[in-house]
Amino acid sequence: MIKGLYETHVQVSSLEDSIRFYTEVLGLKLAHRDKTRPIAFLWIGEGKEFMLGLWEQKENLQPRHFAFSSSQKDILNYSVDFLKNKHLKPYNFLKDGIDEPMVFAWMPALAIYFNDPDGNQLEFISILKGEGKPELGVISYEEWMNHQ
Template sequence: MITGLYETHIQVSSLENSIKFYTEILGLKLAHKDDTRPIAFLWIGEGKEFMLGLWEQKENLQPRHFAFSSSKEDILNYSADFLKKKDLKPYNFLKDGKDEPMVFAWMPALAIYFNDPDGNQLEFISILEGEGKPELGVLSYEEWMKIH
């Protein structure tokens, strides 16, 4: 019955600023802006594959987390530079001051994090080949490759 996650919604403090961030900085496409209420929908990917809803919330903003699918190569070779060029601060899951992607061994998946202007925690993630190894926790990609 369920074949994937089609859309998610987040709260933002300024709809206009968030539309600009997600379209101009991250490259999503505006699908629809509702003129009767402060909400906009953005396409993620090609062919209307996925959608992000932005809801303007002036008080009691509740930041959320979600992840964008990415290729392993893009995360390893371009993500940190891409984010820095956009004046965004990449960080790893451990928040140890390093901006290199980490591997969640239980999945396994490679990921790097950054925040939007409202503090929503965003992530680029790529599922890696092979079986998960939960006992390894979270480790660097280099450490993961030594094991594989």
């Protein structure tokens, strides 16, 4: 029955600012803006593959987490510079001050994090080839490659 996750929604403090962030900074495409409520929908990927809903919430904002699928190559070679060039602060899962992608060895997957203007925790993630190694925890990509 279930073939994947099609959409997710997040609360934002300013719909205008968030539409600008997700379209101009991250490159998503505006799909629809509801004229009766402060809600907008954005396309992720090509061909209406995935959708992100933005819901303006003026009080009691509850930041969330979600991840954008990306390629291993893009995460390793471009993600950190891409984020920094957009004036975003990349960080790893450990939040140890190192702005390099890390591997969740149990999956295995390569990931780097950043926040949107409302503190929603966003992630670029790529599933890696091979079997997971949960005993390794969360490690650098270099460490992961040394265990292959």
